[in-house]
Amino acid sequence: MDITAKQVGSVAVVSIVGSVDALTAEQVTRFLGAELDKGNKHIVGDLSQVDFMSSAGLRAILMALKDSRQQGGDLRLGAAQPGVEKVLKMSGFTNILKTYPTVDEAVASFGS
Amino acid sequence: MKVNGERLVTETHQIARAAERESLADFRDLIESACQQHPAIDDAIRYDLKLAVDEACTNIITHGYAGMNPGSIILTLEVDPHQVVVMLADFGHAFEPSDAPAPDVQAGLEDRLMGGFGLFFIYRTMDEIRYEADEDGNRLTLVKRLQPLGTA
Numbered sequence: 001m002d003i004t005a006k007q008v009g010s011v012a013v014v015s016i017v018g019s020v021d022a023l024t025a026e027q028v029t030r031f032l033g034a035e036l037d038k039g040n041k042h043i044v045g046d047l048s049q050v051d052f053m054s055s056a057g058l059r060a061i062l063m064a065l066k067d068s069r070q071q072g073g074d075l076r077l078g079a080a081q082p083g084v085e086k087v088l089k090m091s092g093f094t095n096i097l098k099t100y101p102t103v104d105e106a107v108a109s110f111g112s
Numbered sequence: 113m114k115v116n117g118e119r120l121v122t123e124t125h126q127i128a129r130a131a132e133r134e135s136l137a138d139f140r141d142l143i144e145s146a147c148q149q150h151p152a153i154d155d156a157i158r159y160d161l162k163l164a165v166d167e168a169c170t171n172i173i174t175h176g177y178a179g180m181n182p183g184s185i186i187l188t189l190e191v192d193p194h195q196v197v198v199m200l201a202d203f204g205h206a207f208e209p210s211d212a213p214a215p216d217v218q219a220g221l222e223d224r225l226m227g228g229f230g231l232f233f234i235y236r237t238m239d240e241i242r243y244e245a246d247e248d249g250n251r252l253t254l255v256k257r258l259q260p261l262g263t264a
Contacts, residue, residue: 004181019137019140021133021136021137022133022139022166022170022173023133023134023136023137024134032155033225042193052140052162052163052166054163054166054167054170054230054233055167055170055229055230055232055233056170056231065221066221069221082155082156082159083155083156083159083162083163086156086159087163087233090217090232090236091215091217091232091233092217092218092219095218096220096221106140112205
């Protein structure tokens with residue numbers, strides 16, 4: 001699994017490529033934590049190239065979501081593929097965070 | 113063997129891997145490659161199977177072999193035109209899946225707990241779950257039906 005970040009205005013777009021499982025979720029937690037530590041409290045998770053996510057991935061998202069909101073920001077997700085989207089829905093995560101069909105829409109939702 | 117005049121072909125695949133997180137991708141890859149050739153298994157069913165197997169193996173790695181030298185997990189996959197059956201054998205601590213508490217999927221952000229979703233996903237995605245533990249180890253059987261009973 002690979003992660004990259006790019007800054008789009010005030011929003012950090014974090015793109016994850018590959019599978020987020022119990023092995024790789026720690027990397028996601030650390031990466032998102034580092035973005036928050038840098039002061040990037042508006043984060044979009046680009047899930048367009050995530051082919052698999054387990055409950056370990058949800059845990060990483062939940063931690064970053066809580067931390068970003070504590071800082072007055074938010075973590076929003078874009079372009080989840082059908083399997084990942086089902087995981088987000090089954091767990092009720094779609095009720096506690098905002099998801100968008102595309103990364104561009106997720107970025108635009110911050111109004112920057 | 114024939115069922116309803118149709119020849120019943122069952123394919124069996126098996127791999128054994130160390131019970132460690134590095135093995136999770138191998139277990140998922142087996143599901144992916146074994147199921148790809150079957151037209152009755154679409155992307156959604158394949159994802160359900162990979163998710164259930166990944167979560168079950170993660171539980172074995174995290175809890176089953178807790179405090180022990182990690183042993184192995186043996187995954188046996190049987191595919192026939194009507195169902196996919198996954199058997200996971202391990203030699204760690206016994207664990208009764210139905211004892212685990214279910215997560216609250218309605219909980220708001222502040223009340224969200226970190227755990228509990230692994231088993232929840234297994235129950236939500238599989239049609240049948242069986243668990244046996246004896247002196248020969250533990251065996252979890254997951255069944256995903258490829259068409260609802262009675263509609264054939």
